[in-house]
Amino acid sequence: MNIKNIVNRDIVNLTNCESEPIHIPGSIQPHGFLLGINKNNSKIEFSSENSADYIGLTPEVILGKTLAEIFTEEEASGFVEYVSAAVIDTAKPYVFSMKEELYNTTVHQSGETIILEFEPFPDGTLNLPNLYNQTRKFVSIMEKATYMKELCQEIVNETREITGYDRVMVYKFDANYNGEVIAESRNKDVASFEGQKYPHTDIPVQARELYIRSPLRMIADVSYKPVPLLTLDDAAGKSNKSLDLSLSILRSVSPIHIEYLMNMGVAATLTISLLQNQKLWGLIACHHYSPKILPHYTRLSALLQGHFLTSQIAVREVAEEFEVTQEVDKALSESLTLLHDHDDFIEAFHQAPSVLKMANATGVVIYYNGKLYKNGQVPADEELIPLLEHLAANYNSHGIHTEHLLGIYPEGKSLSRYAAGIIYHAIPSGSHAGILWLRSEKIETIKWAGNPHKAVLPNEAGDRLSPRKSFELWAEEVKDLSETWRKSEINAAANFSFSLQKHVNLRLIRTQEDKNRILNEELKSANKELANLNWISTHDLKEPLRKIQIFASKVLDREDPDLSAQVKDSVERMRFAAEKMQLLIEDILSYSKTGNMEKVYEKVDLNNILSEVLQELSTVIEEKKAVVHADKLPELAVIPFQVRQLFINLISNGIKFTAPHIHPEINITVDEVSGEDISHEKSVGNTRYCRISFADNGIGFSEEYKERIFDVFQRLHPAHKYPGSGIGLAICKKIMENHKGFLTASSEPDKGSVFQVYFPV
Template sequence: MNIRSIVNKDNVNLLNCESEPIHIPGCIQEHGFLIGLSADSLLIRYCSENVLQFTGFTHTQLLGKPLQTICSAEEENMLRNFLAAAQFDQSQPFSFAVNNVNYNTKPHISNSTVILEFEPFPDGSLDLPNLYRQTQQFVSYLNVAQDLRQLCHSIAQETRAITGYDRVMIYRFDKNYNGEVIAEAKREDLLPLLGHNYPHTDIPAQARALYLTNMLRMIVDVDYKPVPLYTIADEREEKQLDLSQSILRSVSPIHIEYLKNMGVKATLTISLIQDNRLWGMISCHHYSAKNIPHYTRLSTLLQGYFFMSQIKVRQAADEYKYAQEIEQQIQPLLELMTTSDNFIEDHFNNPLLRDCIKASGFVIIYNDVIYRNGNVPGDNHLLPLLKWLRKHASGGQYTTDHLIEVYPPADELSDTVAGLIYHALDSEGRNCVIWFRPEMEKSINWAGNPSKAIVMDADGARLSPRKSFELWKEVVKFFSLEWAAPEQAVAARLANNFQKQAHLADIRREETRYKQLAAKLESANAELENFNWISAHDLKEPLRKIQLFASRTFYSEVSIDVYKESLIKIQTAASKIQLLLDSMLSFATMSKTNEGFETINLNNTLSQVLGKYRKEINAKEAVITTDALPHISVLPYQTEQLFSNLISNSLKFSKDDVPLKLNVTYEKTRYYHVISFADNGIGFHNKYADIIFKIFQSLNYKGNQSNIGIGLAICKKIMDNHNGSISADGQEGRGAVFSVSFPV
């Protein structure tokens, strides 16, 4: 039988460690032994070299043999039942007895190989954790912790209490996987590492990928001697054994050297994962060799699960709390936006526009005008930046806290612009909003100089990981304060509201213009239609009569009486034409007055009009009552014409056999002076309430030929000139009420 080692003998150094295949080292740590079984037959396919000291058999004696060679038939059947289950219970290890020594064994499958890792109980007993107490303790931490960092500190303290490691740290990675120690629990004599940062090169990409696959990794003693794995040399067998899920997996020699340079002898790490990304780690360090039993590891892993369940919740809670604070700040802005007709021009300098998201400056460019608020660069710097943003802002949005990284001219703008949020308000970006933040120099506390993560040995023979982890401060320039998620959300919300404001302002301007044009056009069309009607109908009728009666006078046999009658009818028709022409001229000139508004006493105006119609009033035996009228600003001549037409209308359409009663009343509302003229005349049906105000639209009661429907149309025109209104309410046979409303 040809037996061979599967140790990965590729030369690993600091120049190629990024591609080191750490999941297939082909060797394990020496505090336990490993056996790999064929999944179908349970024959031993792989075996670690150190089995002799644990089992009494050499690896050459065990390869190709059944599992019962080192355990009982009952234990083998127990394993078969475990493998036959639909899902493995990874929390429950097997307890195998080999030569009367108990071992924890956590089976898992790698491709077609069942991997058994045998670890003797470190303290000789199965130490079951008090999960109830641990859960209760975690809940108490949740109730006490005000934020994520405080919860991290409690988790670090509890993890150290569970495991007994000298130092427990919680790392948090940034977007580039640089790690920061955000919580720490340690022996009192150890120097603190809280706040120290570690470069992303300390944990290569393939190591981060392995942390996602296997959440727990333990190194019992950095001075261990790697134990090689052996297999039977057969081309049908797998050449490598994937140990990604193995707890005994040997560690990269580069990482071992790194830990030795730190002075660390044993480690335990728990991955903290969020959204399939490595958020951070719980990292336990011990300064002497240390092994902990399975259930203690499980308790530590449970701490990681507890904490992971809270990361997103706490981050969301922190963001929500901050978002609520911002929301309270922007409410006055949002209310102004809904009530202001021109928010951009009237309120662009409101300090809340920048303060709500902790910006130092704010700019809005609208209709080629730049509105500045706070600390903003001058046009010589702003205009080129705008041009660049319009070109590079994907989807009309751009956010950065390190502008110089993408825009080199920003080196001259650090006092005003090191970071910005940009939102276009239209597809071309001609209208836009920008928030600015200046440079905020900050110091980063690195654990050793990150630029010297690889150093040359003193003899110059080889490269090695850095040996110094003393505090090394780096001053970072040209960065602004990072924009928080709630700040970016509020900026987008305000930009959206600005966009709506701009669109509404444009729409309102166009709407007002179109309404004014439409009103003028409608009025002109209505007048033109009526003028056309007069020309086509009302003027033709008296002209036809003139022609008819004039033709009768040409016959010699016409009597003098017929001749006189024809002349009288011709004169009547000519008078009708004159009346129509005068009315048309009166209505037309009512729209084009040079008269100015004056504050007058309407009581005097009403008295003058009543005096003008005294003869008609006496003839009708009319009883007229009036309220005291106000002093208001009006067009005096037109107001007199208004009163005159309304009183004339009441006199004209009074009942023949009933004395006229006319009541002039006054009421002041919030917006109008309302004067009403109510009579007991013949009235009209309310379906004509709108028609009677149109020019030359007359109901012609009693065959009154002098009524051509111009008086009320002129009243309507007068009230339009005063930005007021006129209305009518009638009842046939019972009278009518005409109300005019002058704006207060």
């Protein structure tokens, strides 16, 4: 039979303690022995080398056997029943006996191996803890202790009374896993560690992970000699066997940790994990200055103290946070009331004490419209403005909070006196606008248990790293940091900043409304003046023009025989000009009315309107021998008199703008189209339009004029050849705008024109 040990020799020659495989040491502490049973075949696959010291059987005898071959049939059968339970109760170990010796046997599974750890009863008796009294004491402690630190102190006092260790501490981790002793109970003969801090390197990552998986660890004697685990050498070539001992109470400890404890002068330890949200919050650490084996049930009592304390961590921290939150919320409410009640809050109320109190800040600055509004202790303006510009450039879309301003603004070393920590939120209403809460520097002297910068030093052999040898008090002064911002303070600052942003935006809106109101009044006044001018031009000018026409006609009728041909021509020209001007004024009046008259829509049959228009234009149609063809038109909700004017203008243009000796022909067609199919800027995609087309055989125009022809007074042809004011198509365009529609034109010279009007359906 070939037997080999599975000691992990990589541990001995480490160069980095943070990669040490402490969960597979391949050895155990000697205050008990270990067996590993293969779950599949029930045979003993692992045995610690010291089995003979306890049960008189060497590993050579044990390995490859079953429990029934080592212990009595009755005990083996009882164990099978014990281990077959849905959950193995590790708090109640199975009891084996051998040679009249009883062994508490804790059991857990590691992969395919069931691990049995045998510990003899130290005094040969089973000492069960008095759980009732222990729980009653804790409830009394819980009622008496108001704050977390007080509760921790009571727990260490009680734990030391239960266990008898020389020193019991509660060791709390910070965010970087540096630890601090926040409560301590000790023998009067040992020096105090309370208030001292220990660097995160003292408990590396893989050790912290084990503390989470296994809540209790005991070292009975730091001077112990590790006991190797043995196994059968597998002929199949599986020579790299290892056994994960993460949950083992007997697991051998890292030699680096042993050396660390020896350097501290500690001979035995017990460590209990304190968890919050599945993260390591801290430890209950027990030290003894001589070897000490704590019996199984006493360990459970100590572990129960850890569970008691763990149950209160979140409750106590929330309670302490609640006290702060109440004060913060009160200050926030006061500040919001001032903000909502006063439009001039920034200028008049920025120095309100509540603005500081809501974040428990030492100073606050609002930067708005290029001005600084300051409250409390703040740096000089020439230092503040570059900081605010930096924050606005880098944190404009989201706020930021930090206890170490130099980490994000290295050039701000001189600001630490006032602004070691900040909360900042931008105000998106102007260049670099924002609100900034400041906290002054909190210079702190930290008491380290030894120099934290020499947490790990090379040993004399130089083949691996070993822990520092000095634990003398080492003081470090920490600067450029503020107190940590609490969550409630950060939330209150964010809440107020959001309200301030709305307040500023509302101010801007009101300012713009005032400007718009003034502009609107000015526009109304201008429109009134224009209306007066329009009245004068369209009414007061009509009478003189009418008189000019009458006088000219009288002169020509009465004095005709006595007038020279030259005078007759001049008077005729004067009469013609007055008539032309009167027509122009009437067209201007029509254009003005088109935009200003009340828009009353009626559902009408467009065929009726077209008939009226053709009847009105019958004289010119007969004179020009024009022909008008029209499809049946629909019923639409329109402004009847405006649509009538639209039809008159479009048909009149089709008759007027024709070549000599050509009989005008106008075709009016109708269809329905979707907005998506119309390439016009005023077309709405999800709207249907009734399209009415007016196509003529007139003289046409160049495509470049298809938009300009709708401008007022825009003429493409000489007035003496094609008379008119140049307003007709502008009136048509405005009529279609009144109907929320539009008008288009297309044409080629000498090939006629097509005007299309689009009414939304």
